[in-house]
Amino acid sequence: MLTIKKVWFDETRIFVELSDNRVIGTPIAWYPNLRKGTSKQMQQFEVWGNGTWLHWEELDEDLSLEGFLTYKQEPVKA
Template sequence: MASLEFETEEMRPVKAWCSADEVHVTLADGRTISTPLWWYPFLGDLDPVALNEIELMYEGIWWPEVDEGISVQSMFLGIKAPGARAPEKAA
C-alpha cells in the first residue's frame, strides 16, 4: 500500500495526547486510536508535560522536545520504533 493510498483527509489527526501508558490520536473522521507508550522509546525520558506538547501533522504527530514523531499509518499497522521493548510483567 502506497503512502498516498493510506493517508486521507479522514485519517488526519485532529487531537493527540498521552496518558501514563498510551499515545492517543483522534482522527478527522471521529475515530480514536491508541498505541502503547513503550512502542516509542524516544519518548521514555519525557515528563508528562513534555509528552503532551504534541504538534499535529497531516500524516501523524510530532514531539518538538525530542525532534521525533509517529505516523498514523504506523499506529494502525502496529509498527514500533527501533529499540521498543515491552515492559517486563511483575511476577
C-alpha cells in the same frame, strides 16, 4: 483524507482521535523517545503534514498516522 483530530495521553498510552471519529491507543513504551519524556514534554508536540504526522522537537520523535494504523509491536522472546 484521514487526519489526526486530537491527541491525548494517560499514564501508559498515547491516544489519537481520527477525522472519521476512530480512537486508537498504543503503549507509550513502544516509542523509546516518548517513554523518556516527561508528561510536560509529551504535551509539546506539533501536528505536521496536514494532520498526518506528530512531531516532538525536544524528544526527537515523529509518529505518522499510517504508523498508528499499521504498527504492531513484536512480542518479546524469552
